[in-house]
Amino acid sequence: xxxxxxxxxALRRRLQVLExxxxxxxxxxxxxxxxxxxxxxxxxxxxRGGVHQLEGVPGDASVQAFATGxxxxxxxxxxxxxxxxxxxxxxxxxxxxxxxxxxxxxxxDRLMLVEARAPSDLLWAxxxxxxxxxxxxxxxxGVSPDVTASRRLQxxxxxxxxxxxxxxxxxxxxxxxxxxxxxxxxxxxxxxVHRPRWQVELLHCRGGKPGSWxxxxxxxxxxxAVVPALASxxxxxxx
Amino acid sequence: MIAPAQGxxxxxxxxxxxxxxxxxxxxxxxxxxxxxxxxxxxxxDPCADAEALARLAQWCGRYSPxxxxxxxDGLLLDVTGxxxxxxxxxxxxADLTRRLTGFGLTxxxxxxxxxxxxxxxxxxxxxGVLPEGVARQALAPLPVAALRLPDGMAAALAxxxxxxxxxxxxxxxxxxxxxxxxxVARRLDLVLGRAAEPIAPLHPPAPFRRQLAFAEPIGTxxxxxxxxxxxxxxxxxxxxxxxxxxxxxDLSVFTVDGGVQRxxxxxxxxxxxxxxxxxxxxxxxxxxxxxxxxxxxxxxxPVAEILPAQQARLEGRSATGEADLARLVDRLQQRLGRQxxxxxxxxxxxxxxxxxxxxxxxxxxxxxxxxxxxxRPLRLLPSPELIEVTAMVPDDPPLTFRWRTVxxxxxxxxxxxxxxxxxxxxxxxxxxxDYYWVEDQEGRRYWLYREGxxxxxxxxxxxxxxxx
Numbered sequence: 001x002x003x004x005x006x007x008x009x010a011l012r013r014r015l016q017v018l019e020x021x022x023x024x025x026x027x028x029x030x031x032x033x034x035x036x037x038x039x040x041x042x043x044x045x046x047x048r049g050g051v052h053q054l055e056g057v058p059g060d061a062s063v064q065a066f067a068t069g070x071x072x073x074x075x076x077x078x079x080x081x082x083x084x085x086x087x088x089x090x091x092x093x094x095x096x097x098x099x100x101x102x103x104x105x106x107x108x109d110r111l112m113l114v115e116a117r118a119p120s121d122l123l124w125a126x127x128x129x130x131x132x133x134x135x136x137x138x139x140x141x142g143v144s145p146d147v148t149a150s151r152r153l154q155x156x157x158x159x160x161x162x163x164x165x166x167x168x169x170x171x172x173x174x175x176x177x178x179x180x181x182x183x184x185x186x187x188x189x190x191x192x193v194h195r196p197r198w199q200v201e202l203l204h205c206r207g208g209k210p211g212s213w214x215x216x217x218x219x220x221x222x223x224x225a226v227v228p229a230l231a232s233x234x235x236x237x238x239x
Numbered sequence: 240m241i242a243p244a245q246g247x248x249x250x251x252x253x254x255x256x257x258x259x260x261x262x263x264x265x266x267x268x269x270x271x272x273x274x275x276x277x278x279x280x281x282x283x284d285p286c287a288d289a290e291a292l293a294r295l296a297q298w299c300g301r302y303s304p305x306x307x308x309x310x311x312d313g314l315l316l317d318v319t320g321x322x323x324x325x326x327x328x329x330x331x332x333a334d335l336t337r338r339l340t341g342f343g344l345t346x347x348x349x350x351x352x353x354x355x356x357x358x359x360x361x362x363x364x365x366x367g368v369l370p371e372g373v374a375r376q377a378l379a380p381l382p383v384a385a386l387r388l389p390d391g392m393a394a395a396l397a398x399x400x401x402x403x404x405x406x407x408x409x410x411x412x413x414x415x416x417x418x419x420x421x422x423v424a425r426r427l428d429l430v431l432g433r434a435a436e437p438i439a440p441l442h443p444p445a446p447f448r449r450q451l452a453f454a455e456p457i458g459t460x461x462x463x464x465x466x467x468x469x470x471x472x473x474x475x476x477x478x479x480x481x482x483x484x485x486x487x488x489d490l491s492v493f494t495v496d497g498g499v500q501r502x503x504x505x506x507x508x509x510x511x512x513x514x515x516x517x518x519x520x521x522x523x524x525x526x527x528x529x530x531x532x533x534x535x536x537x538x539x540x541p542v543a544e545i546l547p548a549q550q551a552r553l554e555g556r557s558a559t560g561e562a563d564l565a566r567l568v569d570r571l572q573q574r575l576g577r578q579x580x581x582x583x584x585x586x587x588x589x590x591x592x593x594x595x596x597x598x599x600x601x602x603x604x605x606x607x608x609x610x611x612x613x614x615r616p617l618r619l620l621p622s623p624e625l626i627e628v629t630a631m632v633p634d635d636p637p638l639t640f641r642w643r644t645v646x647x648x649x650x651x652x653x654x655x656x657x658x659x660x661x662x663x664x665x666x667x668x669x670x671x672x673d674y675y676w677v678e679d680q681e682g683r684r685y686w687l688y689r690e691g692x693x694x695x696x697x698x699x700x701x702x703x704x705x706x707x
Contacts, residue, residue: 059643060683061618061706068617080564094618094706098583098595099609101617108583109604113597114571115579128570134563186682193653193676194614196684196707 028161030074033223034215041180042208046070049161050179051154055172062198063184064093064141065104067167069217069224071139072104074163079136081106082129084114086122086142093141093169105222123149130156130164137163144168150176180205187214197227241268242283251283255345285311295339296441297499300491301452301535302335304444313361315354315438324450328368342497354436355429359385359404374431379405386426392419404430445539447485449473456495456532460524463492463533467520468513470538475511484509484546488516492527493535500527504573507601508565509546515566519573568600585609589658591619591704613656614676616686616705623702626687633693636675640687642703647679655689670697674704 029045031038038045046052052070056063075081083096098108114129116122122143129138130153143166145153150166154177157164166178174181181204187197195216202211214227240252248268260275271278288311296314299306302325305317318331325331332350339346349361351369359378360369363385369377378385381404384393396419401407407415407427416424428434449470457463467490478485489503504519571580581597585607588594594610609615628637636652655673670691678684686705691697 059645061616062683065617065707082567090621094616094620096583097591097616097619097705098585099591099611099615100619100705100707101583102609103614104617107604108585109606112568112580112582112600114575115581116575121575125571125575129567132563132567134560134567186684188650188680188682189678189684193651193678193684197682199682 030076030163031223032070032073033218033221034226037213037215037224037226040208040211041205046073046163047179048074048163049158051150051157051164051166051177053166053168053172053176053178053181055168055170055181055183057185058092058169060169060186061094062186062196063167063169065196065217066182066184066198066200066215067139067165068096068101068104068106070165071137072106072222073224074137074165075106075110076136079110080134081111082114082135082138083111084116084122084125084129084138084140084143086119087115087117089142103219104217119143123153126164126166127153127156130160130162133160133162135162137165139165139167141167142169144172145176146173147175147177150178154178174204178204180208189216240283241280242285288312293441294499295344295497297491297501298493298497299335300442300499300537301450301493302331304442304448304539305438305440306442307438307440309354309358313358315357317438317440318350332368338497353429353432354438355387355426356432358387359430375408378430379403379408383407386423386430388426389422392422395419396423443541445489445541447474447477447481447483447540447543448537449477449539450535450537452535453533456534458529458532460529463524463527463529463536466536467524467538468517470536471513471516474538474540475513478511478540478543478546479548481543482545482547483543484511485516485540485543486510487540487542488520489539489541490520491537491539492533493537494528494530495532495534496530498528498530502526505569505577506565507568507572507599508562509544510565510569511546512566515569519569522573565601572600588661590661591615591658592621593661593664614707616684616707618706620704620706623688623704626701626703628687628689628701637677637687637701640677640701640703642685647677647683647685649677650680650682651678652676658688670695670699676707 027043027050028048029043030048031045054063054067071081096113101111114125116125122140123145126138126140126143129135145166153164172181180202183201183203185199187199189195189197198215200213200215204210216225216227218225240250241248242251250262250264250266250268250271252264253262257275257278262271262274262278268280292308292312292314296306296308299314299316303316303318303321307315309315322328322331325334328350332348336346336348347361347366349357349364349366349369351357351360352371352374356369356374356378359381360366363381364378382402383396383404386404407423412424425434429436451466451470457466485506486509487503487505489501492500494500502523504516504523510516568580580600582600582602583595584598584605586594586596587610589610624642627641629639630637636654637649639646639648652675654675658672658674660669660671672688672690674686674688676684677687684707685703686707687701688704689699689701691699693699
């Protein structure tokens, strides 16, 4: 019947809106620099005003590097970024290093560093950063919120439009309301030590499909670039 | 009270009962016991006394912002301009005396035109308020010791028959000065107000200050909130009129049992925002122990800076963004500490760990470039970690290295970049570093350095310094 068909398509649309967490159309996004990658994500880029989780492996800064790139993309030309971490992780993961941040296009006067002693303080500080309208993006390392806490962060981010990136050096718990969950590890670089490559896996994406790419950072364009051969394969698998 | 002194234990302080039996400070303990066999003796604790006096001084802050310690057992309050808040000098002094007596303290109080006259009136006179302009007549019958003369001088004066202050007042000054130096003349001047005696307050008085005393002690968080709002409103009016914004704000809370608790907040930029300041205070208010109730509160802004009147909504979005940011920084600093919210700033040094410094989060940017010309790691280990390295030839880049118990096989290297010690800063003997960019077979990228060179007496050592 025609009426039920209309109802069904309307329902589908509503469902899609719910699944993508506010909808691809309503949620603004930041392009990551590579058109294929942006097209793959349901928001045509990384969704703003939401929580994204990234995990890596200990002793490898690839996930921090990828997150720095995302931070730079989110902050854009004049946005401000807040970088939060735990004091006890100083030696373990190293301190963010200004001269190294420069290649990702993060000038020191737009990046504030926050150091907390306790994980509870860190979570509080992330939420505080997400609540005001002062920031573009908040990057927190060493925080693994439970479902309630991640929902709080998600709500705060949605209300303010600030993007939250939660980075951990180890696997994170799967149950979370984050919009996306990524795993980033190192990949051998073909073009010399100074052109780092990462194996980037999109493990979970609300309203989208998982994927996997080899990526590079383009110093000149200040954006991500998918290394072609593998990118097409990932897209072929996904489509 | 007794304390060790020359020739054994001696009495340092007595109560009224013991004094009645003829026991005076300075008496050896054996003599005191002979006078009064059942004398109760305690050891004196000057440190605890000093602490107690300091607490008492803080408590006295409710009467005047200018409170100074006076010797080991006295407090000096400058109540100029404060008395009317309490209904007059007599009422202020009576209130102070009544409350302190209520704490179980024995005290002598006096209020006079000058600190020296007040001291004399409290220590040698009957105490109470010495009305303006009568110091000369009133103090004349007091013994010269009330002038706080240097040791032995009172006795020297007494030998000349000068026992009372009045005896000195009538004397010509020149012979007096010739005989005793200027100490006597100077003390007389201070008592009579002919010379000013500056007092050194414990806390420098805050330029902006509001206080509130409660008829009935308050004891709920809601009451405190309302009182704080009331105080803050007053303080903000003062600040507004002065065209200033607060950078620090302290709240002192006086509990019924004589305790004073002080909590403070700070702001990164001068602020006159009621809501923001209240929010900053809200967390700290939890710390206040209400005890049996609160009878007074003082709100001070010890540090304020120029803040022109707000031009509402003319400067557009960037100005409000800056204000939002300043508020965020304040909130973070309030909970995490001042040092916990910072940003990076370049320093002219080619030693990697010195090339960057931390500055306050809202410090104006210098727009200096980073020194390094070669790629630098994203993460720098605060202290470089020693690693075990194997290489084909000693001077070669590493083939494998072991870091944090994991063996890394090197796939590509680049370098070295040689960084010499900064001889003008480093200790002699600091060794040069050869930095290598290293990628292991899994693609992990590290920044390693060799400290020292082969052929030196000390073997070189390898360190892990950064991650890409």
